[in-house]
Amino acid sequence: MAESFMAQWVYTDTVKDHFINPRNLWKEGEDFVPDGVGEVGSLACGDQMRVGIKVSDGRITDLRWLTYGCASAIASTSMMSEMAIGMTLEEAYHLTPSMITDALGGLPEHKFHCSVLGDKALRAAIDDYLEKNGMDNPYKGSTARIICECKGVTDHMIEELVKSSKVSTFEELQKETGCATACGKCRERIMEELNECLHIYGK
Amino acid sequence: MRYVYLDNNGTTRMADEVIAFMHSCDELYGNASSMHTLGRQAAAGIEWARSEIAKLLSSDADDVYFTSGASESNNMVLNIFRDRADAGDSRNRIIISTVEHPATIETAKYFVSKGYHVDQCPVDSIGRLRLDVLESMMGDDVALVSVMTGNNESGTIQPVKEAARIAHEHGAYFHTDATQAIGKIPVSVEDIGADYLSLSGHKFYGPKGVGVLYAKHGVPLYPFVHGGHQEKGMRAGTYNNQAIYGIGKAAELARENLEEEHRMLWQMREALRRGIETRIPDVVVNGSNDESLCLPGTLNMSFPSAEGESILLYLDLEGIEVSTGSACATGSLEPSYVLLAAGLDVELAHGSIRFSFGRYNTMDDVDYVLEKLPPIIEKVRSMSTRKV
Numbered sequence: 001m002a003e004s005f006m007a008q009w010v011y012t013d014t015v016k017d018h019f020i021n022p023r024n025l026w027k028e029g030e031d032f033v034p035d036g037v038g039e040v041g042s043l044a045c046g047d048q049m050r051v052g053i054k055v056s057d058g059r060i061t062d063l064r065w066l067t068y069g070c071a072s073a074i075a076s077t078s079m080m081s082e083m084a085i086g087m088t089l090e091e092a093y094h095l096t097p098s099m100i101t102d103a104l105g106g107l108p109e110h111k112f113h114c115s116v117l118g119d120k121a122l123r124a125a126i127d128d129y130l131e132k133n134g135m136d137n138p139y140k141g142s143t144a145r146i147i148c149e150c151k152g153v154t155d156h157m158i159e160e161l162v163k164s165s166k167v168s169t170f171e172e173l174q175k176e177t178g179c180a181t182a183c184g185k186c187r188e189r190i191m192e193e194l195n196e197c198l199h200i201y202g203k
Numbered sequence: 204m205r206y207v208y209l210d211n212n213g214t215t216r217m218a219d220e221v222i223a224f225m226h227s228c229d230e231l232y233g234n235a236s237s238m239h240t241l242g243r244q245a246a247a248g249i250e251w252a253r254s255e256i257a258k259l260l261s262s263d264a265d266d267v268y269f270t271s272g273a274s275e276s277n278n279m280v281l282n283i284f285r286d287r288a289d290a291g292d293s294r295n296r297i298i299i300s301t302v303e304h305p306a307t308i309e310t311a312k313y314f315v316s317k318g319y320h321v322d323q324c325p326v327d328s329i330g331r332l333r334l335d336v337l338e339s340m341m342g343d344d345v346a347l348v349s350v351m352t353g354n355n356e357s358g359t360i361q362p363v364k365e366a367a368r369i370a371h372e373h374g375a376y377f378h379t380d381a382t383q384a385i386g387k388i389p390v391s392v393e394d395i396g397a398d399y400l401s402l403s404g405h406k407f408y409g410p411k412g413v414g415v416l417y418a419k420h421g422v423p424l425y426p427f428v429h430g431g432h433q434e435k436g437m438r439a440g441t442y443n444n445q446a447i448y449g450i451g452k453a454a455e456l457a458r459e460n461l462e463e464e465h466r467m468l469w470q471m472r473e474a475l476r477r478g479i480e481t482r483i484p485d486v487v488v489n490g491s492n493d494e495s496l497c498l499p500g501t502l503n504m505s506f507p508s509a510e511g512e513s514i515l516l517y518l519d520l521e522g523i524e525v526s527t528g529s530a531c532a533t534g535s536l537e538p539s540y541v542l543l544a545a546g547l548d549v550e551l552a553h554g555s556i557r558f559s560f561g562r563y564n565t566m567d568d569v570d571y572v573l574e575k576l577p578p579i580i581e582k583v584r585s586m587s588t589r590k591v
Contacts, residue, residue, distance in 0.1 A: 010516065019516065025586055039588065046510060046530050046538065046553040050588045068587045070512035070529065 011072060012105035018075035023082050026052060026064035034064070036132060038124025041117050045199050047073045051121040053084075055129050060084050060092050065118070072111045076100050080118030089126055093139040095119045117200065147189050150182035155193050162197040170194060206522045207568045211406075211500060211561030212355050212383060213526055217449070218408035218562070224452040225410070225445050235442040236433060245444050252451025256415055259454040260400065261391035263420065268434045269447055272414035273382040274306035276401035277349075279416055279427035279438075280378045281310050284346045286425055288319055294346035294375070296320040300332050300361070301544040302354050304380055308540075320344070329491040330359040330545040332366060341373040348377050352384035352395075356528060356541040356557060357490035358501025360388065367396035376422060382406050382414075386457035387465060387498050398422045404446065408562065409453030413446035464562060468500035471560045471569050476502050478573040483580050489542055489555055500560035503528075503542075505551040506580050508589035511538075514556055517579040523572055528555035550589070 009016050026032065034052030041048035047069035054062040063081045067073050080100050084092045097116040101107045107116070123143075130137045144154035157177060161167040167176055173194055174180060180187040208216070228248060233241030235249050249269070257264035270276045281297065288295035299311050301323045311321040324337045332350055341348075348370035353360045367377040378399035381390045386407035392400055400417040404410050416438075418424045430439025457464075479486055489503040490496075506514065511529030518525055528539030530553060537543075538552035547555075558572070584590075 019513075020520070022586065028585060041588075043550045043553070043589075046549075048588045066586060066588045068508065068589045069510050071516045073510075074513060074586065 011075065011107065014079075014103070014105045015072060015075040015107070018078040018104070019071045022074055022078040024063055024065060024078070024085070026050070026066045030064070032062070032064050034125070036125040036127075036129025038121045038126070038128055040120045040124055040200060041067075041069070042199075042201060043068070046070065047117060049073065049077055049117050049121045051077075051081075051118070051125045053122070053125045053129060055089065058090075059086065059088050061086075063122075065121070070111075072107050073117070075104060076107070076116045077118040077121075079103050080122060084122055089129075090139060093123055093126055094143055095122060120200070147193055148177070148179040148182075148186045150186075151178040151180075153177045153179040153186075153190070158190070158193050159197050162194070162201050167194075168198065204522045205571060206524075207564070207571055208524050209558045209560060209564065209568070209572070210524050210526050211564075212358075212557065212559035214405045214411065215408050215561050216563055217405075217410060218453060218456055220456055221408055221410070221449050221452045225449045228445060228448045231444055231448070233444075235444060236431065245442065248444065248451075249442055249447050252447045252454070255451040255454040255458075256417075259385070259390075259458045260417055261393045262417055266392075266417055266420055268416045268418060268438055269442070269450075270414045270416050270438055271412055271443075272405075273304070273380060273401040273403040274414075275427065276414055276416035277304070277306040277378075277380055278310050280347070280349065280399045280401070280418075281307065281314065282427050283423050283425050284376075285314060285319060287346060287423060292346065294344055296322065296342070296344045297347045297349065298322050298324055298337065298340055298345055298375075299349045300324050300326060300351065302326050302330055302357075302359075302541045303349065303351055304355060304382065307349055307351075307380060324350075326359075326544055328546050329496065330354055330357040330489075330541065331491075331496065332361050334362055334365050334369065337366060338369055341369060341375070343374070345370070345373060345375040348375050350377075350379055352379050352381040352390060353388065353498040354490075354541060355383045356539055357503050357545065358383075358498040358559075359490045359545075360384070360496050360498060363395050363397070367398075371396065383498060383501075386453075386461065387468065387500060389461065392417055392419070404450035404453055407453050407457050410446045410449040413443055413450045415450070460562070465499045467562070468560045469494055471564055471566060472497075472500055472502045472558075474566060474569045475558060475572060476504070478569065479504060479576065482573060482577045487551060489545070489547060489551075502558045502560075503555055504558075505542075505547070505555045506583075507551060507554060508587045509554050509580055509583040510587075511554050511556055513583050514554075514579060517583065518556075518572075518575065521575045521579075523575060526557045526559075528557070529553045 035055045037052045039050040049067040052064045065077050144156040167173045231245045233245040235245040253267045254264045256267045350366045363379045370377040376398040380401045382403045385402050398419045403414040487505040511527030515527045530538045542552040
């Protein structure tokens with residue numbers, strides 16, 4: 001009887017595979033000179049990652065990563081690395097957490113926000129590459145979602161304000177952007193976005 | 204694959220003797236509240252179990268109440284003092300430590316959300332209650348002080364005797380959650396001076412879903428589960444005969460084996476600690492390495508720059524079962540509040556692993572962990588953005 005109760009692993013088989021054999025790890029002493037590097041996450045939430053990319057003719061030709069984090073953070077960054085190599089910068093910039101989790105066969109709900117940071121680290125690496133080479137960044141803002149329609153406040157604006165330590169409370173965010181001061185129906189979504197950014201950037 | 208269970212603070216395997224004894228009572232299915240022979244026989248078994256608990260705690264059997272476990276017992280105690288506050292008692296404040304089990308801490312938070320007064324007394328760097336602070340927090344409005352006997356995560360043994368004395372000097376009652384300490388260190392209600400004590404069967408090789416509330420004769424006691432007359436009207440619900448016989452047998456074993464169990468658990472704990480310290484650089488022990496201040500089977504260590512859930516799952520793939528203080532493993536976003544309360548930094552709390560031994564572990568298990576753990580820590584660290 002007891003033998004018939006099969007223990008399911010915590011995550012999908014794909015996650016398990018990437019957790020056991022992470023792809024494109026940035027090994028110490030490896031001869032990898034990145035063209036751009038990005039880092040996101042914070043120790044407060046227990047996940048932090050760094051991504052380095054090689055770029056040639058507007059495409060990501062190689063990628064390495066490191067992460068301090070749980071199994072789903074390791075697996076999602078590993079999966080992201082496989083997806084991103086070969087992509088154009090534009091495609092890579094538009095990689096989303098759900099594309100990564102779909103490729104992994106899904107993640108538990110509570111793991112989604114805190115552990116899937118690979119796409120954000122990748123965007124940071126692309127930003128770094130473009131900036132280092134004195135190139136315009138045509139992508140920044142292109143992935144933004146408007147949250148406060150009345151005042152045109154996007155998720156990226158909130159992310160930038162938190163990242164640069166200009167904002168750490170709802171009141172400060174309101175003062176800075178005017179969000180949720182008109183019809184106010186976005187208040188809850190603004191709070192969610194703010195909390196997530198505060199969490200990720202550990203301010 | 205080899206299988207090494209090192210999560211005995213989470214729960215224990217039932218002792219073979221307990222399983223055999225419970226089966227030997229298979230025929231005692233009568234409702235222990237019934238007047239007929241089968242009922243009276245079932246009741247006699249329950250009274251035997253009660254006397255075994257009483258012997259283990261050096262208490263009077265009349266002061267032992269069976270519950271579904273320590274969570275219920277803790278809720279029952281706190282609710283007594285909620286009821287008294289509702290009745291207008293001027294003693295309407297409860298003090299607990301910052302490292303209590305969720306069964307106490309979450310109940311206290313719920314009370315606070317309803318407008319009741321609960322204060323938390325801090326702990327020092329090994330997670331031991333600050334008696335000086337407790338003293339300063341006391342006042343005429345304190346009804347109850349609740350401090351666990353030994354901590355489930357760090358293993359730190361609390362100065363419950365001194366805390367009870369302080370509570371009593373200020374006219375408050377004292378409760379201790381002894382769930383983790385039972386069967387590992389001597390626990391005597393007389394020696395501690397406890398007015399109330401909670402315990403669970405499954406932490407010392409007994410069955411799950413059964414526990415005890417000890418309440419000293421004469422202290423306030425009101426039912427938490429209302430209904431039938433069981434347990435002198437203090438805890439309704441048809442007796443869970445088999446489980447109660449099981450906890451009785453487990454109590455008997457715990458009393459008989461206490462010294463040997465302590466010696467064996469401490470030996471394995473120390474062998475693992477020394478082995479890890481020798482084989483893995485930059486590790487931190489959370490809690491105390493003093494035998495008189497630590498539950499003998501508990502070893503809580505942090506591995507800087509390595510995250511706990513990853514370590515746990517790589518160990519699990521090798522058949523080694525442990526627990527972690529990392530937020531990732533709990534579904535919450537915060538790492539262990541117990542370790543943070545002792546002043547541990549967030550990264551170390553995320554990287555903490557608890558190894559907890561039991562009577563079915565052997566020194567071979569220690570050797571197996573010492574073989575498998577170092578390459579795992581090395582692998583996790585090599586992937587990390589953090590460098591030690």
